[in-house]
Amino acid sequence: MADAAAKKSPVGFWSSSSDRHSPLEDMQGIAAGSMLAALGVTMLSSAHLLIGGTAGLGFLIRYSTGLSFGLVFFALNLPFYWIAYKRLGLAFTIKTFAAVAFTSVLTEFLPGLIAFDHIHPVVAALFGGLLIGTGMLALFRHRASLGGFGILALYLQDRFGWRAGFVQLGLDGVVLALSFFVASPYVILCSILAAVTLNLTLAINHRTDRYIVR
Template sequence: MADAADKKSPIGFWASSTEKHSIIEDIQGVVAGSMLAALGVTMLAAAHLLIGGTAGLGFLLRYSVDISFGTAFFLLNLPFYWLAYKRLGLAFTVKTFAAVALTSVLTGILPKLITFDSIEPITAALFGGLLIGCGMLVLFRHRASLGGFGILALYLQDRLGWRAGFVQLGLDCVVLFLSFFVASPFVIACSIVAAVTLNLTLAINHRTDRYIVR
């Protein structure tokens, strides 16, 4: 009986076990992951860098047309929710929608609260990529993502066993290739550093056979 008590708390929505996160834990995970990702995006934007995935497409639109990153990022993710619902379930879809919406809002607010008078591009790439990667890692461990390519990467990992970080890295390379139309070679090189940092963080730290809590 003591073992059962250790595994699960009796307090309703706070209840968690070795196999499942509680509702409160999931809310905290979605908020924390979104905050880390938004701060990473803010650092990259301050250095005028890009990144892969739908976030990278959001940056491309931000630099090409008169639209905010948050708006572009939110809209670009809309087509992926159907795949998330059909393949990964309603709970994953709802948490991912919340993470994308919160990240979109925060990326519009943070530049008004945090400013960088001077930020070296390589530094922004390393720390920004790491922050976004850590944010996505938190979200992945709570069965959520930042949408877009993250949904596809998680789906392929669950179905085919492909490592999510490496799948996303390949897709990010396509986005970064498109960056040649709007950015200088140096900016693109720094952006590649950010993408590699982000995806190595995921590839090394996220494996479904090591972390099984849902």
């Protein structure tokens, strides 16, 4: 009886229930996920690697034009917020916007605070992909994402039961195919390794039937 009452009780800013995160927990989860993702992006960028999704498009534009990754990444995600609002709700959209904005800001400042003087591309691919995947996993568990293909992947998982990691892996393949225009075959192979690491992290660890907290 006590457990049932606790589950039905309203969630305050500090307290959560067995099936719902508190606002404070959401804030911490979104901040942590964004920080991990930004560190992963910084690691990949230090090795001049790419990744899939809108982050991959951001890398392609940055390497081709010299524009700021953070600004490009933020702008590329803008069209996806309408889909997020219509399909996944206002709360998801607001939290995703916050995550994308925070990640964009962090990727601008981290290179001046953390320097990788030497990092092997394979190591960057494995650790960078794992960091971004873990960051996205934290965001997914707080009903948020890094926007772009992540929004579409989450929608398809909720609507059809398709694994978000596998959906995003297919979309990432398209982005990585475009990288042949700006990168060497070795860099592309390492970038594919990063994308596989990221998406396997999501596919193995993120299932709605195992983690039901909202």
